[in-house]
Amino acid sequence: MTAQPTERHLQPVPPGDNNDRGGKAQPLLIVQNLQKYFPIRGGVLNRKVAEVKAVDDVSFSVMKGETLGIVGESGCGKSTLARLLMHLMPRDKGTLVFDGDPVDEPHGITLRELRRNMQMVFQDSYSSLNPRLPVVDSIAYGPTVHGVATSEAKIKARGLLEKVGLRPDLFGGRYPHELSGGQKQRVNIARALALDPRMLILDEAVSALDKSVEAQVLNLLGYLKRHLNLTYIFISHDLHVVQYISDRVLVMYLGQVVEIGPVDRIYNAPKHPYTRALLQSALEIDPEHRIETPPLVGDPPNPINPPSGCRFRTRCPYAEAICERETPKLGKAAENPAEHVAACHITNPVAGHSMAGRTLQSLPVEASAPRALAAAL
């Protein structure tokens, strides 16, 4: 193929996005009170006997051009959240607003339009490609479905392959099994970009890669973001990677947002005891500073029957009676993207917690263990 389309695609976008509708200050995505409960069926009549509260009343917004990192332990609802945003599964409750337009509502944008604007890259690079299609056809498939002529879509696909660092004449005709993990993930990124989306959801997109390849793909993501005016939602359990790539970070625990804020403020001065424990669990490459006592004990509780009040109280060193009675809220401030807020009674001076109003940094790391134990029992 000629190099011409490639050149055209590689040019940095001019300031101001042609697709921008709502203006600079309008968040690209607003999520309000999103909820998803998975029913557990059982018994003779296969009735609902319980439900897993996978995503429970989650609200946040994503600004244009930023990277929002989402962290949390496995089972906290990160991936369910991503699938709800993509409409890969129906939500129970909640509204999504994409650049000022409500999604899948009257007067809003349709699902088809949303999916053109929002694409996703998954963790398992092999299972997200069609094993029976050469990768260039996999990439061209999306545009064809959206009405682009096949020949044109293929030219575009080759341009995209070049953009993600794979030579189209060498790799375009290959099948997924003929590529390494890093190359497959590059193809997946190209596939996600085929519809010129404005937002990419990266669900553990680099987690399965080797470190040297992971670094290459992270650099690629940075390069694409700068040149294509993209907004990322980056889901990962690797706290170092999230710190590197994110502008803001959202911390989830058992289906709820426990803390959200700018990355440096969260990493330097976490407000929620869970965030602090999570960050302390990240291993440093320094054999002289080993962690001798685990920052958190035990596993996360079962999301089928989460603890009352604050869901973290069973593992929290500062849990008190108030934490059992009342659920701490993030509050309205969470809607302001510059704000750093945590859903913890300690951060609320009027909640009635004995340590209320104090910063987490001024509290001892290991508060009274018996109290935590008493709260758990």
Place this chain on the structure above:
Amino acid sequence: MADTNNPTPPKRPLVEVRDLNVNFVSREATVRAVNGVSFDVMPGEVLCIIGESGSGKSVTMRSLMQLHPKKRTRITGSMRVGDHDIMALSDKEMNAVRGRVISMVFQEPMTALDPVYTIGDQIAETVMRHEGVSKAAAMERALELMQMVKVPSPERRLKAYPHELSGGLRQRAMMAVALSCRPALLLADEPTTALDATVQIQVLIVLRKLQEQFGMGVIFVTHDLGVAAQIADKVAVMYAGRIIEYGSVKDVLLKPKHPYTLGLMASTVHGQNRDQDIDAIPGSPPDMRFLAPGCSFAPRCKLAQPECLASFPEPNDHGNGHMSRCFRTAATTPAMEMGIA
């Protein structure tokens, strides 16, 4: 590597591996997975083997347990664990060694544990098999082991099936099975990779404590430098089936000498400046079916010279048992000063 000038009193190593080569043979090609690996593990020492996928770290370890399919594997070299010459053992003799002298913890406990037996039965089975005690005595031992690996409410968990436990508890249960006969050598194949950070650190701390308590030798395979920093005494870095750097954990991770180790540390995200690209190693590891002569890392190495492609470098001694195999060692120090690490 043999520490001939090691100042510590001469003790017999628990594990001695010399010039180990493992080739997987099929009709289409021969995969040269391990090429001339030699190392020692002293009793009570934790050796971490670091490497990317396909570097031969797991293959090396599995050779010590004779876990490779005999028909399709060609192994040469010598391996000794305790008084056992692994290469000379028959299948039957090997069965007596597995679990008793050497035992292993895998990455995915769900596939390593038997789903149709309770945790207690699986621990007790190993104890009964190797020590010939009664079921009741074995169950008592199982309970003790579950307490040692810090499983909460162990009595209840003994009667649980693997699917009823969380990932962290399953991994602890597998450790209990592996430790049930107090092995002299524990092989751990990325046991914490699938776990969350908060659970991973708990398991690592338990493993470290038990290792000190039992005086076990441990060979721990990981791709995560942070895990190695947390648990290792010695570190061996593998690339393309060879150990390219070896030394104490502080020497290797704080004063790395080989360009690959340096590159791996630079590629590992740990608080780099957000405005700059990560200093990634270009390219990808070589195809182990068509391994070229010379240093396998040379095609990706910034410091490579024509000589690097001609032959494989001999070990350079950096003192204190710290070894690297590179022709360009003199050039790596300036590269470090430029900020690779």
